[in-house]
Amino acid sequence: MSHHHFDILIIGAGVSGIGMACHLKRECPGKSFAILERRQSLGGTWDLFRYPGIRSDSDMFTFGYNFRPWTGGKVLADGASIKNYVRETARENDVELHIRYGLAVKTADWSGVDKCWKLTAQNEATGETEHYTASFLVGCTGYYNYDQGYKPDFPGESDFKGQIVHPQHWPEDLDYTGKKVVVIGSGATAITLVPTMAEKAAHVTMLQRSPTYLMPLPSTDKVTLALQKVLPEKAAYRLTRARNISISRLLYQRSRKSPKAMRRLFLSVIKRQLDGEADMRHFTPDYNPWDQRLCVVKDGDLFKALKAGKASIATDHIERFTETGIRLKSGEELDADIIIPATGLDIQMLGGIKPSVDGREVVLKDKVIYKNVMVEGVPNAAMIFGYTNISWTLKVDIAAEYLCRLINLMDKRGYRTVMARDNENSRGEDTILGSLNSGYIKRAADRLPRQGTQGPWKSSQNYLEDVKILRFDPIEDGYLEFDGQRSRAGERQARGFLRPLRSALFGS
Template sequence: MSQHPFDVLIIGAGVSGIGMACHLRRACPGRSFAILERRQAIGGTWDLFRYPGIRSDSDMFTFGYNFRPWTGGKVLADGAAIKQYVTDTAREHGVTRHIRFQRAVQRAEWSSADKCWTLTVRDEASGNTETYTARFLIGCTGYYNYDRGYKPDFPGEADFRGQVVHPQHWPEDLDYSGKRVVVIGSGATAVTLVPTLAEKAAHVTMLQRSPTYLMPLPSIDKVTLALQKVLPEKVAYRLTRARNISIARLLYERSRRSPKAMRRLLLAIIRRQLGGQVDMRHFSPDYNPWDQRLCVVKDGDLFQVLKSGRASIVTDRIERFTETGIRLASGTELEADLIVPATGLDLQMLGGVAVSVDGEPVVMKDKIIYKNVLVEGVPNAGMIFGYTNISWTLKVDIAAEYLCRLMNLMDRRGHQVVVARDTENSRGEETILGSLDAGYIKRAADRLPRQGTHGPWKSNQNYLEDVKVLRFEPIEDGYLEFDGVRTRVGQGRAAGVLAPLRSALFGT
C-alpha cells in the first residue's frame, strides 16, 4: 500500500476539477496537489457521454473558463470540442502532469489528531490499493452517477425484440441507419438526440410524458464574430460573456417574477418555429418556466425535423413494452427497432466516496452548504458545484477563486484547520439544487445536502451576488472556525458597489 502526501487533493478531472487545478496553479503556485480521476481521460461528462449529437446546453462564452477565452463564433459546441477545450486548458496551465488516471477514490477520512485527510484509492488498472494524504480535499465530481443513468423499470421490457440503449452508455458501433427509433423523454438529451438520429434513421419518435419549455438558439454568434474582427480576443470574449450572463439572468428572473408573461413569450417563439405544422399541445408544459430547466434547441433543428416528417412527437404514458415496440396508455402502439430511454440521471454526491470525520460518517442529506462551497462541520474540504440556471463553469471559477483565497489566508495566518459552523440552526429542507422541480432531483432528495434558510447557507443561484460574496467579501465573516477558534467578522470589505459587478462581467 503506497503513500502519496499532498497539500491538496482534487477528486475528478472534468470541467470542475481542471478549473480548480488551474486556479491553484495561478493563485497558489507553491502548493503541491494531485487530481484523482477514475477514468482514463480528461473531460468528465464530456468524456463519458458519446451519444450522437451531444453538445453543450449552455453558451460556450459563459461555459468557457474566465481565464481562457472560448474563441470562434460557435455558441453551442459538440461534446468532442468541449472535451478538447478542457484538455487543452489542462495542458497549457501545466495541470496534466498532476493527474493520476484510473484512480477510484473509495474512502476519505479526516483525522483531527493528524489534521489531514487520508484517502483510500483503488488503482483501476492494477487493482492495487493506494493511500493518499492531503491537508485539503476538494470534490469536483459533479452530481450524478457515472456508472448508470436513471431508467424506470418498464413493464414488458424483456419482451421487446429490438435494442434498448441508454444515452449514458451509447455503444460506439451502434448502427441505427434505416431503423425505427423511439426516444423516451423531453429533456436536453432527447431534444439533442431526436434531430441527430433523424439524419440516418427511418423515423424517430419523441415520446414524452409531459412537455418541456424549449428555446431555439443559433449555433453561430454573428455579433461575436464581428467583435473578434475589430477587438482584441480577450476584450471580445469579455463583452460577449457580459452580454450572455445578463441575458441569461434576465430570462431566469423574469420567469420567476412574471411566469405567465414568460410562458406566453416562450410559447409564441415555439409557435412561430413550428409554423402551424405541429400540434402546440406537445410544447405547452403544465408548470411555470424555470420550475424545470429550459432546454435549448440548436438552430431550431428539432422543430425542422418535426415539420419535415422525419420525426414525430407523442405525448402519452407508457403502458408496457411489446415485442415490436411500445403500447401507450391511449391504446396506440409505437413500432420500434431501437428504444432510447433518455429518462434522466441518477444523482450521486462526491462520486459515491464514503466520507468520515474522526470515524463518524458524513451523511450529506443532514448537512448544509456554506456559500455553496464548504460542507458544514467538515474540516478542510471544499466542493465545486456549478449553477443549474446558467453555465456550470461560471460557478467553478468563482468557487475555485474562493478556495484559493481561503487556503492562502490560512497560510498567512498559520492556520491548519478551517471548518464552517452553523450556530444558528439555519438548516432548511430545500436541497442545494434549489427550487427546480425535475424528477431526477426529487428522486435524489435523500442523497443531496440541504441549504440553509438564510445567510451564507442559502443558495440563491445568482452569479452576480456570488461574485460579490466569493470574490470580494472577507474570508473571516464570523461563520468560519480556524484551529478550533471562531473568528470575528473580518474588516476591510471591498470598496465600492461597482467592483463586484465589473469583475463579474469582465473577469479578473
C-alpha cells in the same frame, strides 16, 4: 502499497477539477496537489457521453473558463470540442501532469489528530490499493453516477425484440440507419438525440410524459464574429460573456417574477418555429418556466425535423413494451427497432464516496452548505458545484477563486484547519439544487445536502451576488472556525458597487 502526500487533493478531472487545478497553479503556486480521476481520460461528462449530437446546452462564452477565452463564433459546441478545450486548458496551465488516472477513491476520512485527510484509492487496472494524505480535499465529481443513468423498470421490457440503448452507455457500433427509433424523454438529451438521429433513421419518435420549455438558439454568434474582427480576442470574449450572462439572468429572473408572461413568450417562439403546423399540447408544459431547466434547441433543428416529417412527438404514458415497440395508455402503438430511454441521471454526490470525520460518516442530507462551497462541520474540505440556471463553469471559477483565497489566508495566519459551523440552526428543506422540481432532483432528495434559510447558508443561484460573496467579501466572516476558534467578522471594505459588477461580467 504506496503512500503519497499533497497539500491539496482534487477528486475528479472534469470541467470542475481542471478549473480548480488551474486556479491553484495561478493563485497558490507554492502548493502541491494531485487530481485523482477514476477514468482513463480527463473531461468528465464530455468524456463519458458519446451519443449522437452530444453538445453543450449552455453558451460556450459563459461555459468557458474566465481565464481562457473560448474563441470562434460557435455558441453551442459538440462534446469532442469541449473535451479538447478542457484538455488544452490543462496543458497550457501545466495541470495535466498532476492527474492520476484509473484511481477510484474508496474512502476519505479526516483525522483530527493528524490534521489531514486520509484516502484510499484502488487502481482499477491492477486492483492495487494506494494511500493518499492531504491537508485539504476538494470534491469535483459533479452530481451524477457515472456508472449508470436512471432508467425505470418498464413493464414488458424483456418482451421487446429490438435494442434498448441508454444514452449514458452508447455503443460505438450502433447503426440506426433506416431504423425506427423511439426516444423516451423530453429533456436536453432527448432534444439533442431526436433531430440528430432523424438525419439517418427511418423515423424518430420522441415519447414524453409531459412537455418541456424549449428555446431555439443559433449555433453561431454573428455579433461575436464581428467583434472578433475589430477587437482584441480577450476584449471580444469579455463583451460577449457579459452580454450572455446578462441575458441569461434576465430570462431566469423574469421567469420567476412573471411566469405567465414568460410562458406566453416561450410558447409564441415555438409557434413561430413550427409555422403553426404542430399540436401545441406537445409543447405546453403544466409548470412555470424555470421550475425545471429550459432546453436549448440548436438552430431550431428539432422543429425542422418535425416539419420535415422525419420526427414526431407523442405525449402519453407507457402501458408496456411489446415485441415490436411500445403500447401507450391511450391505446396507440409505437413501432420501434431501437428504444432509447433518455430518462435522466442518477444523482450521486462525491462520486459515491462516503466521507467521514474521525471515523464517523458524514451524512450529506443532514448537512447544510456554506456559500455553496463547504459542508458544515467538515474540516478542510470543499465541493465545487456549478449552477443549474446558467453555465456550470461560472460557479466553478468563482468557487475555485474563493478556495484559493481561503488557502492563502490560512497560510498567512498560520492556521492548519478551517470549518464552517452553523451555530444558528439555519438548515432548511431545499437542497443545494434549489427550487428546481425536475424528476432527477426529486428522486435524489435523500442524498443531497441542504441549503440554509439565511445568510451564507442560503444558495441564491445568482451569479452577480455570488461574485460579491466569493470574490470580494472577507473570508473571516464569523461563520468559519480556524484551528477550532470561531473567526471574528472581518471589517467590510468600502469597495463600491461597480467593481464587483464589472468583475462579474468581464471576469478577473
